[in-house]
Amino acid sequence: MNSALEFTVPPLFPQRSPPMCGIIGLFRPAPAAAPPGPERVMAARDRMAHRGPDGSGLFQAAGGRLVLGHRRLAIIDPSPAGAQPMTDADAGLTVVFNGEIYNYRELRRELMAQGVTFRSQSDTEVLLRLYDRHGVDGLARLNGMFAFALWDDRRQGLLLARDGLGIKPLYVFDDGETTGFASECRALAALLPERSASRADPAARLGFFMYGWVPEPFSPWAAIEMLPAGTWLWTDARGTSRGRFFDVVDEIVAAEMDARTATPKSRREWLASLRDDVAASVDRHLVADTPVSLFLSAGVDSTMIAELAASATGGVTGVTLTADRFIGSDDDEAPGAAATAAACGMPHHVRHLTAADFTDQRDALLRSMDVPTIDGVNVFFAAAAAADAGFKVALSGVGGDEMLGGYPSFRQIPPLMRFLGPVARIPLLGPALGRGLRRMTAPWLGAFTSPKYASLLECAGADADAYLLRRGLFLPWELERGEDARSLAETLARVRRAAGGDGRYARIASPYLRVLAMETELYMRGQLLRDADWAGMASSVEIRTPLADAALFRRAIRAIAAMTPPPDKRTLSVAIGPQSAAAATRPKTGFSLPIRDWPTASSTTGPVRKPRGLRGWAQFVYDSWNRENGMG
The missing domain is CATH 3.60.20.10 (Aminohydrolase, N-terminal nucleophile (Ntn) domain)
Structure with a gap:
């Protein structure tokens, strides 16, 4: 009953x-x-x-x-x-x-x-x-x-x-007697049987320090998976x-086959089709019975959405987040965003974030974080700004860099694998040369750049390894200290399989499209979309992603696979409109905040010295999250 x-x-x-x-x-x-x-x-x-x-x-x-x-x-x-x-x-x-x-x-x-x-x-x-x-x-x-x-x-x-x-x-768990599910990992952990409630998954920890996020399907709890x-x-x-x-790799493989057999179209025709597909996706994402906002930066992705949404009934309102220390510098998103908003006739809210704001909300941010991640801080504060302005819905430009080759990985990984890959893949000799080069250069390389680049040759032989070299936070050999070698090797094998080490990306012929698949499945899905969920929901704001949409992906990837060279942001922005074209000429800054320079210790007396990049922030997040959630 x-x-x-x-x-x-x-x-x-x-x-x-x-x-x-x-x-x-x-x-x-x-x-x-x-x-x-x-x-x-x-x-x-x-x-x-x-x-x-x-x-x-x-x-x-x-x-x-x-x-x-x-x-x-x-x-x-x-x-x-x-x-x-x-x-x-x-x-x-x-x-x-x-x-x-x-x-x-x-x-x-x-x-x-x-x-x-x-x-x-x-x-x-x-x-x-x-x-x-x-x-x-x-x-x-x-x-x-x-x-x-x-x-x-x-x-x-x-x-x-x-x-x-x-x-x-x-998130799901299945212990043979009970199946549980939830939108949030920590809520589901509260339903775990007592015998599983405190058992951590080492793959989540290793994956977090390798990438800066917990790779799917892992979670901090061994019994729970995504x-x-x-x-x-x-x-x-x-x-x-x-x-x-639905499978991203299957869609790309099908698009490559279509490109070889379909009736040829001109580049102009493909661009017009892609422009119409993006516009249709924006229209789909505007439907709501409450006002809709847009995370508006000075970049191309949000500007394209703003320009396409300008004619929509009711329109959207721009919400821009920037740090006070960026004012007057090239990193300040506000002037470019304001110009876009004015040209599109869009109401516009700007929130200037200070180090004190970050310190005041740091604990709330960490309590809201469903699983450890080094990103999401910007979205957390942007969503709060949207909520303060009275919005329950915000559009985000997530997906544009993945679809249109906006990351350095698209330019760096293919040549790395083309020039060093043949050497790295020589049986026995290639791996030995890679390890030897790393051991010789790692002790001193860190004084000039990231120590992970000691593995340049070692990581050039496989897609997943080259991607880790470019996107990763730490490489596995940097995390070996104090670890049981056999246990670490088994855990690393699990993480590597989940991150494409099973060879799934080798099915894609184009090196460029292999990078697109990895950025879509690993970074966008594993970090950006997951962060958009928890960080938006912390302020009860639903974040929608018109450029990350399955129907758009299925259509856009056919245009991208058929065009040589593939379309980039500047190419598509011209087809969208003058504001998007203008945004494409600005230097790429990213939707970022100066987290590395803001204090993460309990003291609020000022910035503290941290390791290179976001490595110190990663350790702080991981330790704080574990304490907050009773995981060590």
Whole structure:
């Protein structure tokens, strides 16, 4: 018997799309299993109150063996009709959903043509009807940012799914008796069995110090993993199965094949198509029943969004974050952002952040951080500025650098592998030469540059290693001190496989597109999108990413694969408009803050000396996060 707690599930579907939120739940599939109890789920759910301050809900089924929880941030349809969990009693389906499905209207029309009837205009109902008709095969048709759990009462099973690019997080654990899931890792950790609650995963630690973020699918808790992007998990009394409905590498490989066989187009035609695809994605991301803001910098990505959104009904408001110490320097984003806002007729808010502001909010930032990361500070303060200005929604330019080759890695990794790769891949000799060069140069190289460049030859033989050399914080040999050699080797093998060391990127023919795949799957997904989630939700702000969108990626990658040379930001910006073209001529500064120069010790007397780059900040974050979360 199904029962809803804390509110009555509405008999009709809401008329608009669902709110952003936090979701959580427990399921014990065995019919004879003891119910996990709703109180534990309610308590863990309310640890995510910042994700959904506008309401909460709970649902039980399967004799109490299933408990679904939800926290609600009302952005679209803020009325009570938008409450979750949402049930279709006729089909025996109930869902808790975090995100949006942008193509729900097209799917609705297709389903109606197949004889499916609807009682509302909501994308929640489209999701349930699509599953009812096509099962997990229907997931490949969804375009949006989403993570959801769907209970199928007829089949007595639970389906978990996460969007193709991994914009929305979904953590899971399965100990053979209980399957748990949640939007946040720490909330799910509160539901772990006692025997697993304090067991850390060494791959999370090693991965964090190698990259500056915890690589997926790892989490600080050994029992918890991130559900891979573009995949689903089904669990019932017979066991657990998994499947995939979107894969970045598959899309790139398909695009390369299309480029070889498709009817040729001119470069002008491809650029026009790419411009239209970006504009359509921006339009999709503007739909909301509350005002929409834009994290506006002086850079190309946010300027393109601003220019494309300028003609939209209601428009957007720019929110710019800069450090007071940048005022008057080339690193100050405010003047360029102000020029864009004025040209687009856009209201504009500027927040100047001081070292004192950082110190005052440092502990709150660390408490909000769901898993350790060296990034996200800028987004944390930008989201707070948007919230202070009255916004629940902010657009971000995340995805532009990945799509249009904006990082130095696109220029540096291919020649490194082209010139040094053949030597590094010589059997036995290549690795020996790489280790020897590193051992000779590492002791003194750190006085002039990052010591990791001692591994220039050692890392030139494989995509994943070359990417680590360029993007990494520490290299594994720098972390060997005090570690058991065998244990470290086993952990490193796990991290390396997760970061592309399994050879998955070798399927892509183009060296440029291999870098694009790594930046999209590793840095963008592992750090930028995850940071956008926790840092935005800390202020109850939903961050949307028009340039990181699965439908846009699928179309854009075909244009990028077909064009020689691939389009860059300057090329596309000219097609977007004059403000974007002007932004492309400015030096790239990045959406950054001077974290390295701000104090991280308990003293606030001034900056303290730190190791090169963000290495000192990384150690501070890791130690502080562990203390805050009882992990050592």
